[in-house]
Amino acid sequence: MHIVTTIAGSDSGGGAGIQADLKTFQELKVFGTSVITALTAQNTLGVYDVLSIDPSFIEKQFYALLEDFSISAIKTGMLFSADVIQTIANIMADLDIPLIIDPVMIAKGGESLLQQQAIEALRCYLLPLATVIMPNIPEAEVLTGKKIDTPASIKQAAHTLLQLGARCVVMKGGHLSDKKFATDYVFFKDGRSFSMQTARIATNNTHGTGCTFSAALTAFIGSNLPIDQAILEAKKFIQLAITHDLSIGNGYGPTNHFAYHKYKGFCEVIIHE
Numbered sequence: 001m002h003i004v005t006t007i008a009g010s011d012s013g014g015g016a017g018i019q020a021d022l023k024t025f026q027e028l029k030v031f032g033t034s035v036i037t038a039l040t041a042q043n044t045l046g047v048y049d050v051l052s053i054d055p056s057f058i059e060k061q062f063y064a065l066l067e068d069f070s071i072s073a074i075k076t077g078m079l080f081s082a083d084v085i086q087t088i089a090n091i092m093a094d095l096d097i098p099l100i101i102d103p104v105m106i107a108k109g110g111e112s113l114l115q116q117q118a119i120e121a122l123r124c125y126l127l128p129l130a131t132v133i134m135p136n137i138p139e140a141e142v143l144t145g146k147k148i149d150t151p152a153s154i155k156q157a158a159h160t161l162l163q164l165g166a167r168c169v170v171m172k173g174g175h176l177s178d179k180k181f182a183t184d185y186v187f188f189k190d191g192r193s194f195s196m197q198t199a200r201i202a203t204n205n206t207h208g209t210g211c212t213f214s215a216a217l218t219a220f221i222g223s224n225l226p227i228d229q230a231i232l233e234a235k236k237f238i239q240l241a242i243t244h245d246l247s248i249g250n251g252y253g254p255t256n257h258f259a260y261h262k263y264k265g266f267c268e269v270i271i272h273e
């Protein structure tokens with residue numbers, strides 16, 4: 001049994017954060033463990049409050065896992081503050097475990113999940129430790145300080161993130177204006193790149209898409225799938241979770257974490273090398 005860890009915030013609404021990650025891990029048959037960085041009072045309508053967890057207690061959670069388990073992959077989601085990022089980075093720097101970073105900044109409803117002062121800490125301390133960083137377009141713009149709206153600017157931003165130390169960048173295209181396709185762009189340190197294109201689904205039920213995608217990638221990497229295959233299967237997982245949405249709640253509803261097993265033979269992803 002492969003054991004993986006999510007370091008993220010709790011979403012009381014169950015569609016994003018720790019809850020989305022553990023549901024995804026369970027579906028992909030890895031044993032999920034967690035380090036909770038913050039609690040949110042949240043549903044599909046919005047984030048009503050955030051309670052940050054003291055970094056010393058975050059450290060205790062992390063060390064408790066490391067003492068007892070052989071962890072095969074770790075992901076980070078909502079980290080909230082510079083202190084938390086520094087704490088996680090200090091521990092991660094001594095480990096030889098693949099790290100998948102979802103640089104969560106803003107919830108779908110517009111509430112901030114990362115303090116402004118934490119952006120520099122993310123860039124300087126955590127990003128250089130990334131096996132894969134998977135920003136959405138607004139997050140990549142914040143991390144690189146450049147507007148991203150053309151294929152050339154996507155490539156340029158990915159290269160900036162690779163130069164900062166990440167080994168692979170998955171630029172998620174959900175926020176691009178393409179009405180027909182949802183395209184993600186993958187770039188590796190060795191110069192290789194490819195894109196993955198799926199049909200764009202007309203739905204507001206996209207709460208937790210980034211969390212679910214990065215949790216699926218963590219599960220596949222933690223199960224020793226080669227990285228290209230892990231990224232492709234994770235894209236299928238999120239595409240099916242969006243396609244077969246659940247219509248839960250009255251706002252931006254969650255994705256369907258059950259869909260992959262039922263429909264995985266029926267997901268077309270167009271790859272461009």
Ligand SMILES: Nc1ncnc2c1ncn2[C@@H]1O[C@H](COP(=O)(O)OP(=O)(O)O)[C@@H](O)[C@H]1O
Pocket residue numbers: 135136137172173174175182183184198199200201202203206208209210211213235238239242
């Ligand atoms: N309407 C949609 N239809 C299909 N895939 C989507 C849709 N919106 C987002 N995605 C996909 O979901 C994943 C998360 O994308 P994105 O929305 O860019 O990130 P985030 O959830 O972090 O804001 C990506 O693989 C993206 O292509």
Ligand SMILES: Cc1ncc(COP(=O)(O)O)c(N)n1
Pocket residue numbers: 008009010011016017018040042077078104106107108113206207208209210211
């Ligand atoms: C605790 C927590 N973590 C992350 C997100 C981002 O979710 P989304 O993928 O919808 O941007 C969230 N809303 N809440």
